[in-house]
Structure formats: structure tokens, C-alpha cells
Amino acid sequence: MRAPWFRLGLWVAGLVVVVNGLFPALWILFTSLKTEAELTRIPITYWPQEPTLDNYVRAFREAPLLRYFANSLVVAGGSTALCVAVAAMAAYALARLRLAYAQGILVALVALAMFPPATLVVPLFQIFTALGLRNTYLGLILPHAALSLPVAVLVLYSFFKTIPRDLEAAALVDGCTRVGALRHVVMPLSGPGVFTAALLAFVNSWDEFLLALTLAPAREMRTLPVGITLYQGEYLFPWPLISAALVVAMVPVALVIALFQERIVAGLTQGALKG
Template identity: 55%
Template sequence: MSGDTSPQRLTPAQRAGRYAALAALIVGGFFPFIWMVLTSLKSEGELQKFPVQYLPSKLDFSNYARVFSEQPFAQFFLNSLTVSLLSTVLCIAAAVPAAYALARLNLRGRGLLMTAVVTFSMLPVVSLLVPLFRLMRGANLLNTYPALILPYAALSLPIGILTLVAFFSAIPRDLEAAAMVDGTTRVGALTRVVLPLSTPGVVTAALLVFVNSWNEFLLALSFNTKLSMRTVSVGVTLYQGEFAFPWPLIAAAVVVATVPLVLLIAIFQRRFVAGLTAGGVKA
């Protein structure tokens, strides 16, 4: 007698419980950002009221105007955008052939290479600060875009390689073999067959690299000390004084700095989710 494999129907109480758990998870995950937005719309006096007033009595957008008037935040924003985009392009350009070689070619010591990639991905940035600083100073790159682009691309390279190796390994080799029989080279098989099928993986890797570069603080603080070369992660800290912490102003700066990340995830969410799920399955 065969067992019943039909999906079990949920009772209304079970369905309500699942929706409640999902709602609690969503609210808990988004609450810090929601609280930051609400804080940015309050005045200093309203923020210090007790008991805590969760919703602002009136929407005050003056903090957002102060973000751009008290510091050159537009320049910080442009610096972060330039550094993050170029480091992402450079990282993915290096990660694609490296990941393809690890996934497809019969390399001697492949396991050792993968172990090295994983090990390097776990190194804390602070352990590399001094040698990287001396390297950038010796190359006269301090207070320039390359001072951040090159380290960001190198530090994010293991993430890009590991993500793309999983995708390239899941693509049937027969597709490349068929293309190469028709006269396509190995590079042509990569660009015409593998990459189009790995678009979710490439998007996932690019988003991870971009987010890491956008949020990085330590290297940006140490390598680019001129005000005109600051990034948003460092620029947010410039609004506080020695004895003053204008939290509504800082919250407004954080919200502005978070907008590009929210837009990117919103635009590429389908490919990003597909990349996170499909990349973990190896054929």
C-alpha cells in the first residue's frame, strides 16, 4: 500500500500562526531601519521626551537638509558610488575567469586553491590594515580612489569566486562541449554559454561586492583622510562632536546612505534571491 504523498492542508489556526510568525520576522528585521527613519524625522527635543514617543508629532525634514549643508555629503556619496562601482567591476572581472578555471579545468591542487580562497575570505580586515597602508603609501595612492578600489576588489574576490564556482559547477558541461564542437573557443563558451546561464550568480556576487565596498569603514577611514575623499560610511561619523550626538541628524545621514542599497536590492531582488538559492546546489 502506497503512502499518501499529498500535501497536508493547514487548519485556519495553523495558517494564522504561520502568517503571524512571518509578520513578526519581517517587523523584527525591518524595525531598526524603520526606527532610524522615524528618528530622522524628529527634533532633538522630541527625541529626548519620556516616555518614548515612537511617532513624530510632525514630519520634520530639516535634518535631511542639514545633512547636505553641514558636511559635503553629496561628495561623500559620489566617492562611495565611484569606489563601490569600480571595485565591483574589477572584482567580478577577475572572479569570473578564476571561478571558471576552478569549476571547469582539471587544475592540479584545485582543493588547495579552494582552501586558500576560503581561508583568505576569513581574514579580518584589521589584520591587513598596516601592510595595505604601507603598500598604498609606497605607491603614492593615499587620498585617491585606487587606494580603496584595489583593496576592496581584492578583499571581495574570494566571495565572488566562491559564489560563481557554485554556479559554474551546476551548469551541464555538455552545453559547453556542444558549443566548442561548433568551433567556439573556451573563452567563447564562457562568454556565450556559461555567463548567460549564470546571470543570477553574477548579479548575486556583484551585489555582495558592492554592499561590502559601500559599507566598509576601516580602510576608508585610514587611507583617505582628506575631507573631499571621504566616503559615506566615514562621513556619517563627522556629524557628532566631542560632547554632542545629534541623533536625528545622524539618523538622516544613515538613511540617505542606505537608500542606494535598498534600491539595488529592490531592483535585483528576484535575481538575487535566485542566486542565493540556486548557487547552493551543485550538480
């Protein structure tokens, strides 16, 4: 008798997870299609009665949303590339080289992954101001890559440990260097892990707000999270306008997940099972 109840419990748990993930996104989408008058109407309307795209037009007209989008794309793309490159070399060293404190380093990475970014704001602000990196792409790419680095190293480490050493040995015999073996043998065989680490780094940078607000406050350097937040005024919260901008910000991540969901699931499950 336990099997049917257990299966029912799994279905209910899955339904809760799906609703919890989809409902906020659908609510934002429906809000972006409403007018201010309909949004404040009582009783509340869940489905837009008079759908309109004016909020999207206003979102691009009242703020340089395309510039914010481009800034986020440059910062997220640059930090992802840097994070994956450094994480691959670090994970390879931990998985293949005989380091005396490899386990201690892994424990430290787990601790760093749980470190609150808010504690880094003041020292990073002082350091980047002294280096002249505030309001620059590099000033955002470096800290964003550093924040995603611990998780990326742990993900890649779990994959690199499963690659047979004989394949690298054959590449080394053929004249390949350690870096070449990593690039041409290990990383291609760890494709799902590399993709998962890159996706996590990209989403983390795309959604990051506090450091982007502190280190790049100039209007022309704002990323999407910062730019969208500043749509509101002191006494005004234009929720339909903000929702339209949020939908624009969600599109890239949603497209990546929709197009590569199989690789994402494979990377997460294989990493969990192999690690």
C-alpha cells in the same frame, strides 16, 4: 501534531527575522524626522509627533554629502566590476580546468572569506603609501575588490559547475576562445549567480568603513560611512542629523534589493542547491 507546531515555529522564526531586519531601519527613519527636542523628550515618542525634513537639509548643508555619495558610488561600482571580472575567471578555472590543488584553493578561499579586515590595515597603509595610492579611488577599489573576491569566487564556482560542458565545447568548435566561451556562454547562463556575486561585492564595498577611513582620510575622498561618522563632534551626537544621512546612504541598496529581489533570492537558493 508536529506539523502545526512546526509551521507555527517557522512563522515565528520568520517574524523574528523580519522584525530584526526592519526595526533598526524604521527606527533610523523615524529618528531622522524628529527634532532634537522631541528626540530627548520623556516619555519617549516612537512615532514622530512633529515630523520635519530639516535634518535632511542640514545633512546636505553641513557636509558635502553628495560628494561622499559620489565617492561611495565610484568605489563600490569600480570594486564590484573588478571583483566580478576576476572572480569569474578564477571560478571558471577552478570549475573547468584540471588544477592539481583545486580543492585546496577552495578551502583557502573559505578561510580568506573569514579573515578579519582589521589585520590588513597596517600593511595596506604602508604599501599604498609607498605606491602613492592613498586618497585615490584606485586605492580603495583594489582592497575592496580583494575583500569581496573569495565569496564571489565561491558563488560563481557553484554555478559554473552546473553548466553542461557540451555548450562550451560547441562554442570552442565554432572558433570561440576560452575567454569567449566564459563571456558568451557560461556567464549568461549563470545570470543569477553573477548578479548575486555583484550585489554582495557592491554592498560590502558600500558599507566598508575601516579601510576607507585609513586609506582615504582626505575630506574630498571620504565615502558615506566615513563622512557620516564624522558628523559627530567630541561632545555632540546629532542623532537626527546622522539618521537623515544614514537614510540617504540606505536608499541605493534598498532600491536594488526591492527591484531585483527575485534575482537575488534565485541566485542565493540556486547556488545553495546546486553547490
